[in-house]
Amino acid sequence: MLDVPASATAGIIRRCEDLFSDLHFSTARAWKAAKPGRKVIGFMPYYVPREIIHAAGALPLGILGGGDQLEVIHGDAYYQSYICRIPRSTIELGVSGRIDFVDGMLFPSICDVIRNLSGMWMLMFPNTATRYVDLPQNFEDDVGGEFYRSELNEIREWLGGITGQPITDDAIRASIEVFNENRRLVREAYTLRTDEPWNVPASELYLVMRAGFVLPVEEHSQLIRDYLASVRDQQRPIKDNSRVVVSGAFCEQPPLTLIKSIELSGCYIVDDDFLLINRWERSDVSTDGDPLAALSRAFLHDSHSTPPKYEPDQAKKGLYLVEAVRKHRAEGVIFAMASFCDPALLDRPMLQDILKAHGVPQIAFKFAENSGQMQPIREQAGTFSDSIKLWSGA
Amino acid sequence: MTIITRPASKPADIIKDASMSKQKDMMARHYERLSDAPANGEKVAATFVPGNLNELLMCFGFANNLPEVNAIQSGLRKQSGGYVMEAEKSGHSEDVCTYVKSDIGMMSKGNIGPNGRKLPDPDVLLLSYTGCFTFMKWFELLRQQYNCETIMFHTPYMADGKITKDMIKYMVKQLKQDVIPKLEKVSGVKFDIDLLRAHLRKSAIAEEDLVWVLQSAKTKPSPIDAYFGGIYYIGPIFGAFRGTDDAIDYYRFLRQEVEERIAEGKGPVTPDGDMGQERYRLVVEGPPNYTHFRQFWKMFYDEGAVVVASSYTKVGGTYDFGFRHDPVNPLESLAEYCLNVYTNRNLPMRVDMLENYIDEYQADGLLINSIKSCNSFSAGQLLMMREVEKRTGKPAAFIETDLVDPRYFSPANVKNRLESYFQMIEQKRAGLRGAA
Numbered sequence A: 001m002l003d004v005p006a007s008a009t010a011g012i013i014r015r016c017e018d019l020f021s022d023l024h025f026s027t028a029r030a031w032k033a034a035k036p037g038r039k040v041i042g043f044m045p046y047y048v049p050r051e052i053i054h055a056a057g058a059l060p061l062g063i064l065g066g067g068d069q070l071e072v073i074h075g076d077a078y079y080q081s082y083i084c085r086i087p088r089s090t091i092e093l094g095v096s097g098r099i100d101f102v103d104g105m106l107f108p109s110i111c112d113v114i115r116n117l118s119g120m121w122m123l124m125f126p127n128t129a130t131r132y133v134d135l136p137q138n139f140e141d142d143v144g145g146e147f148y149r150s151e152l153n154e155i156r157e158w159l160g161g162i163t164g165q166p167i168t169d170d171a172i173r174a175s176i177e178v179f180n181e182n183r184r185l186v187r188e189a190y191t192l193r194t195d196e197p198w199n200v201p202a203s204e205l206y207l208v209m210r211a212g213f214v215l216p217v218e219e220h221s222q223l224i225r226d227y228l229a230s231v232r233d234q235q236r237p238i239k240d241n242s243r244v245v246v247s248g249a250f251c252e253q254p255p256l257t258l259i260k261s262i263e264l265s266g267c268y269i270v271d272d273d274f275l276l277i278n279r280w281e282r283s284d285v286s287t288d289g290d291p292l293a294a295l296s297r298a299f300l301h302d303s304h305s306t307p308p309k310y311e312p313d314q315a316k317k318g319l320y321l322v323e324a325v326r327k328h329r330a331e332g333v334i335f336a337m338a339s340f341c342d343p344a345l346l347d348r349p350m351l352q353d354i355l356k357a358h359g360v361p362q363i364a365f366k367f368a369e370n371s372g373q374m375q376p377i378r379e380q381a382g383t384f385s386d387s388i389k390l391w392s393g394a
Numbered sequence B: 001m002t003i004i005t006r007p008a009s010k011p012a013d014i015i016k017d018a019s020m021s022k023q024k025d026m027m028a029r030h031y032e033r034l035s036d037a038p039a040n041g042e043k044v045a046a047t048f049v050p051g052n053l054n055e056l057l058m059c060f061g062f063a064n065n066l067p068e069v070n071a072i073q074s075g076l077r078k079q080s081g082g083y084v085m086e087a088e089k090s091g092h093s094e095d096v097c098t099y100v101k102s103d104i105g106m107m108s109k110g111n112i113g114p115n116g117r118k119l120p121d122p123d124v125l126l127l128s129y130t131g132c133f134t135f136m137k138w139f140e141l142l143r144q145q146y147n148c149e150t151i152m153f154h155t156p157y158m159a160d161g162k163i164t165k166d167m168i169k170y171m172v173k174q175l176k177q178d179v180i181p182k183l184e185k186v187s188g189v190k191f192d193i194d195l196l197r198a199h200l201r202k203s204a205i206a207e208e209d210l211v212w213v214l215q216s217a218k219t220k221p222s223p224i225d226a227y228f229g230g231i232y233y234i235g236p237i238f239g240a241f242r243g244t245d246d247a248i249d250y251y252r253f254l255r256q257e258v259e260e261r262i263a264e265g266k267g268p269v270t271p272d273g274d275m276g277q278e279r280y281r282l283v284v285e286g287p288p289n290y291t292h293f294r295q296f297w298k299m300f301y302d303e304g305a306v307v308v309a310s311s312y313t314k315v316g317g318t319y320d321f322g323f324r325h326d327p328v329n330p331l332e333s334l335a336e337y338c339l340n341v342y343t344n345r346n347l348p349m350r351v352d353m354l355e356n357y358i359d360e361y362q363a364d365g366l367l368i369n370s371i372k373s374c375n376s377f378s379a380g381q382l383l384m385m386r387e388v389e390k391r392t393g394k395p396a397a398f399i400e401t402d403l404v405d406p407r408y409f410s411p412a413n414v415k416n417r418l419e420s421y422f423q424m425i426e427q428k429r430a431g432l433r434g435a436a
């Protein structure tokens, strides 16, 4: 249980916690059972076009591994010790029947592990429609943009094959609007955290955002509205904490206890890259004209920078992190990266150099989604927080 | 006639095929060319083995320096361990690919090539992005170091087992609008598509002979080892020689040697001479270990085990499925080549391929050498092993090593595993004989 005030917020967070720890996905199951013919489409980090799934009348369901509660019995037999944990716990979810109600699975182009997992899924679960989502690494409209549009169209047809209904442009435009609304609320919540981190603890906001991976988007938008209203209704004590950005956990998720440990050690997390898909597009996606072209343009020109995405301009490499520090008025960066996560760990030295060049203090540690020992992390983050205060005092 | 030469300088050294000596010559000239490039005013490009657009780079006069090949050389020369540790000391994670760390460590130690001379800084990094996500980070790291033009050339993944028109269109557009103009700019040479066609014509000739050589392993006994020996055979085509007369000559020569070995009923040439009786025929999935290459190979040929087909010899192109570079459609052909590299094929395709190899090459089973460094190859291999075992009924085994990090090569463990595997094969045979 989280340590939250007995208020409306507490009720909301309790609900989010239940959703978070339900590894049988009862809410999504209930959603599917409520109406015959409903379909659920699972997706893995870090980005898929949820708008098209929604336009197909299906529920996009985020599969983010098994966290620290899932006992991995079968999954380890599929992976060597030197591969991160999320694929093995995802296999566990599949083999144990926990996601047997999922009609289709999407595996985005993020790294070799998830790429290969798409093929494993085809072999292991032949009755589940499985698709890899290729994402462009060329950011010219008529090159990468055109390719991505064709990819989006293939996804549209693939989903139409699952639901038995073609997906119209109008339906996609309407879904873009629904997601635009959700993203506006998500941004509002993150901005509030930047402004009042004592009122919006990261561990709490994480749960609220994580709920968006299992709930229909309309319900999630309402949940954020309720949360924001309840938070604005209360004041929590301001602590003498340092403000930090947490970077590197864009795929395998840290255990909730890790987020809490960073906070308990004296840090306000004012920005992070957990669950990045919920704010992938930085502003509204256009609802004019060809909706697939609009989604493609948003991906190319208005989406977040993150290690799996190529930065064509060397001068801009990693600057997004410096920008995040500035925008969120942070005093340091904590790199929290999944063990054996190639994209994160290979990128880290470059990001560290850029932060160093801009005088931003930083620390780094690795985690696994089931890491249990938080004491070392708490100590490391605590020392970091103290030293930041010392530097800023000096 | 197969010529077995003992280089006069080192009497106890490996016994070499004549083709190996020729290749050694080619490589020596290549490294000299690279080292001399700055003095000779030659421009240098760096790129990757999978997706290596050697013919295109040659159109602009670039000398092609492949960091993966340098890492292999460092591994074979037992220098990579130090380089990897050097990179880790400077902040690179112990968890990530050791090819990258060997390269970075080598850079920090002066970038001395196998010829003992400094390798030149690249003028352009051609980030041919197929089959491995690490490539992107690797060249971002090099870009930071060298501050030079870096060209992303993105190959979509063959996730559905097919190549679509949209994929080809995307890649050809990248070539036309981005890759070629940037190569023109860096080299100062205007692109000549007819020159590219001429190079591709030569590539196809050499590719024909390479495939013949690799498929010669269908003969019993196999005249080649298609993994340990195969690594030498793929060298010129996967490296800086595809599209050259040198490569054509090398493969013609190699083919003649192999033809003679077949005629004489001989098995493969090993570092200790002709292999004795062929006892086990294996298909191998995964890259080899380079830091203990000879020791590793010896564990096979001492037991009469020969590798008749391997996936590693397809990382720079799956020519045995019929693909040849095509001078008639040059840019499309480059795209198709990149799409077809082994690690850009989805897992079901990889499983089918291994299954078919076991059948076509009459192998006794599948051995997986799982590489700690390499998620591209390794993620999913345990499932692949089970699938192939299930489909073929032939025993499979799994060993774990690393490409160029000596800390992950445990000779005793590997040897034990191999010995038990060979016993499994024997038991299987005895079982079959008993059942017959």
Ligand code: SF4
Pocket (backbone or CB within 6 Å): A084, A085, A086, A087, A110, A111, A112, A113, A114, A251, A252, A338, A340, A341, A342, A343, A344
């Ligand atoms: S944690 Fe990293 S390496 Fe593992 S699946 Fe995710 S992106 Fe890939």
Ligand code: SF4
Pocket (backbone or CB within 6 Å): B097, B098, B099, B100, B131, B132, B133, B134, B135, B373, B374, B375, B376, B377, B403
């Ligand atoms: S991850 Fe594998 S394919 Fe990629 S660079 Fe490393 S060894 Fe090569």
